[in-house]
Amino acid sequence: MAHSSNSNDIINEAKKTDLPTYTIRQISNLYKLPASTLRYYEDLGLLTDVVHTASGARIYNQSHIDRLGGIMCFKRTGLSIAKIRQFYLYEEHMEDHAHDISQMMIDHEQDILNQIEELQNDLVHIREKVRYYAAVEDAIKKSEPIPEWHQFFANEKNKNENNGCKN
Structure with a gap:
């Protein structure tokens, strides 16, 4: 301390x-x-x-x-806390560790970009779930059969292709 x-x-x-x-x-x-x-x-x-x-x-x-x-x-x-600690130790001796700091930040930037890409893929899946369960809710209200997950997206894909839209 x-x-x-x-x-x-x-x-x-x-x-x-x-x-x-x-x-x-x-x-x-x-x-x-x-x-x-x-x-x-x-x-x-x-x-x-x-x-x-x-x-x-x-x-x-x-x-x-x-x-x-x-x-x-x-x-x-x-x-990680260990890397945060290392960053600040490097920063205390910046003249000797400028390259180390730069490389650490470049690596961390890439890690963040990878996380963002994974989150964007996960968001696509969540949005599909939102659309699917809205369709389930609609089917229940109309007393229609509840669509199957894979059938729902096959139908959605066909609709989009017929409208000239791509997924």
């Missing part, structure tokens, strides 16, 4: 410069994260230079908010 040797001086300095400070509860509410996760990120070194008051309260600032925004983005897009 990053404890300041003179927390009061840092807090007082922040107040003098009108830099906003935040409690763990405020940050927790802002990011909808449990306080234990913020402490964990601090223990891992993802959140650095967190000021601790004499009573042990944590004081966060805008740099922590900015860092958490990055962490949350990386997490939402599937980057």
